[in-house]
Amino acid sequence: MVAGGVQYGWALQLSLLTPYVQTLGLSHTMSSLMWLCGPLAGFIVQPCVGLYSDKCRSNLGRRRPFIIAGCLLICVAVVIIGFSSDIGYALGDTKEDCSVYHGARWKAALTFVGGFWVLDFANNAVQGPARALMADLSGRFGCNAANAIFATWMAIGNILGYSSGSTGEWHNWFPFLRTRACCDACANLKGAFLAAVIFLLISMTVTIILAKEVPLRSTPGKGEDQAAKFLDIFKSMKNLPPGMPTVLLITSLTWLSWFPFILFDTDWMGREVFHGDPKGTQAQIDAFDRGVRSGAFGLLLNAIVLCVGSFLVTPLCQKLTPRIVWVMSNFMVCVAMIATTIISEWSLDKYHGGRDSPFIGPDGNVKAVALFVFAALGFPMAVLFSVPFAVTASLAANQGGGQGLCTGVLNISIVIPQIVVALGAGPWDKVFDKGNTPAFALAAAIAFLSGVLGLFMLPKLSKSDFKSVGVGGGH
Template identity: 70%
Template sequence: MAPRGDGELELSVGVRGGGGGGGGAADLAEPPVPISLGRLVLAGMVAGGVQYGWALQLSLLTPYVQTLGLSHALTSFMWLCGPIAGLVVQPCVGLYSDRCTSKWGRRKPFILIGCLLICVAVIIVGFSSDIGVALGDTKEDCHLYHGPRWHAAIVYVLGFWLLDFSNNTVQGPARALMADLSGRHGPSAANSIFCSWMALGNILGYSSGSTNNWHKWFPFLQTKACCEACANLKGAFLVAVLFLTLALVVTLIFAKEEPYKGNQNLPMKANGQVEAEPTGPLAVFKGFKNLPAGMPSVLLVTGLTWLSWFPFILYDTDWMGREIYHGDPKGTDAQIAAFNQGVRIGAFGLLLNSVVLGFSSFCIEPLCRKLGPRIVWVTSNFLVCVAMAATALISWWSLKDFHGYVQDAITANKDIKAACLVLFAFLGVPLAILYSVPFAVTAQLAASKGGGQGLCTGVLNISIVIPQVIIALGAGPWDALFGKGNIPAFGLASGFALIGAIAGLFLLPKISKRQFRAVSGGGH
């Protein structure tokens, strides 16, 4: 695919199913074996297993760690491990997987190691209270003692960080694997399948996290150091380990990779010896110069898009508890109850969001074929701009309806509640586009220009995690400038979405519908 004078991308090389590695034309991975659509679907199942555990992280871990003694402020900084892990781990793993010469394939060894580490991390987090007692925490019954347990907290944080690093070890190679195997189906179809598995994992994870009966079904999980909430967390995470193991086995069986034989066109030293390819984190930054044409624009628009999404991802349930149900996690009993009720309804909204995301993911590829990926991506940013602005209108509606009475705080207006749930569900459509189209465009650029699927996917992740760091560090002070609440951050998100839409309209590579069909395998 070569750039034309008008900015249109024109196919000039054959596409090998998105299997471009780090070596471009010298990439000696065998051409992918033709794969059926059903086999491709099963090859991506590991994404659902990983996302199951991630949904549990979002729904259970922040409340739980506060029972161990960490303050609410410290928990927000703890979540910075995610973007840090993504910034460091995914590009390096992507680069190494591009060059892996294992007989098992380039991607599967990293997926296997990452999933094993996820299982270890989940067990550490789930049993952190029991490990803390063994290390010297109080032996008082958890029903009687409600103070800090610092050994357990330290073990928990270490397990939490290991969990995030392990998730990032799997996600890059798993996406690159789907692009490698996509063949005639194309990277867009592969990303839609990946997105669908993520949606299913979210649905199962949020459902599991909202279940308060794990300690009843598995009473042996309760100990003197681990009461009902802790036992529920243990049960949910142990089920997550079983599901991830099943998903991993299915992926390893149905994802048939051909071994990568290495790049034999490496530069020669003065003495005639072959100069080894650079490795390590510095090699990732050296790889930026080998990114395919159009990738810098994709990185910029991706960053702006995620700047518009992260405020909602971080504060959606908090918004429901504060602005919609008028609760306060540190207020009176009635305000605390109202806040918790809002959080639960917000979690149900996330479940609806995941259902819509799953169904929408099947429509992304046909939309991209008909309209082109650039128009689909830009349209999703405009939708997010409108949705983030709608949060301010709904909040104003809710506050106008609220008169300060206790019964108002406990019982939210049914119309407002319905509007919020509709908003949560509606956002599943642009979220499906966000989870699919940028990665599909990246896979197409890497396949046609030989930039390396793993490296390009890892570099794309940098444009995701940097906005996450910016929002995590800046959203709180930004909200404080305008008073308490989440509306200032949502307003800023609406502005970023608008900027991202305009930037995408003028900067994203113009892949025509005909070219998209050819690259994505839609021409047959």
């Protein structure tokens, strides 16, 4: 259940924070650099926390101390993010009312980025031990059943988080959230994140009370063995099973095609579909806020399709083979990314309103098609979160073991493209001065390339091999 609490905040983070930090003065180019913390946290925090939790001898058990500490750290980070405008105001940012002043607020922006990084590291500190706890307690039901339960809670957290982010009523429900430094959009974000804190604390309490762990007894030499295993991840490239290098290549290309959309999806809705600007006139700012909330609703639809699609991935892989399903999903991403560029141009043709217009917004048909793209991407996302891991497990099983090492190396192939996109997406968009469209167009080309290469290079696993491994969704 704690996975659902963490995912609630993660959904808000994905849908709201890239657009919001731009209202504090951070440029569109610089906002992508903020996301470097995600891959760094996945590369450093999860393996380290996982190893330390393996040998933790607390009376609470191996996993629960890390879950408690990580959840409390998430709560602190969320409060810092939600109140970053107020903190910046107290530290000496402009004293003008936020309804009048739309310039940069650098102290608030620095506070926000600091809280954002803490939040991402804390998220990773909880998710690793939580997954391990599910495996520890799975018993006779097996890891597949545990993974399905874990994925279900993550889907619930996604749905609740995107629902919370898509509503614009938090400032009306709790008017005290609005201050001189924090107007309606800021108050909505603050309310959504405070709700996330409450849900996370409830989820954590249920997990800690009901998940009974047996404390680990002292085992001489265990720490050295675990440290050696961690180093083995970086030494194991030369011992990978046949076909694994290709899986790593296609995984990297797949994530390279996905991450621009994951990073800028709601920002794209605010800018290209709703024609808003977080630093423009009041009408443009309002349009941008409406677009971001509409994008959060699109992510809600995406999460629902992802949840349903995760149950369809295994039957499809058993019928068509994992290679075909993976390739098919990459071509779907290619089509979707091409669609975003077409929608951007179509929206510009249908655009009504001007810089001094009291209302700026999209054509209804354009908005509907954009939301359909969000929803349709739910199925290839279900493939993204499951098939590469299942193929890796199957290759390792055919080799006679080494699943942990192969999965560790696979995680590196996911982290590297995220770093590349975080460093390059903003500058790439700035070169063409076209908002988010250049990054999405490049993503379409990479998705097509990964589909073609995957069709000819991915290992041809038999259906029986895959059936014995199974898959599960999740983020």
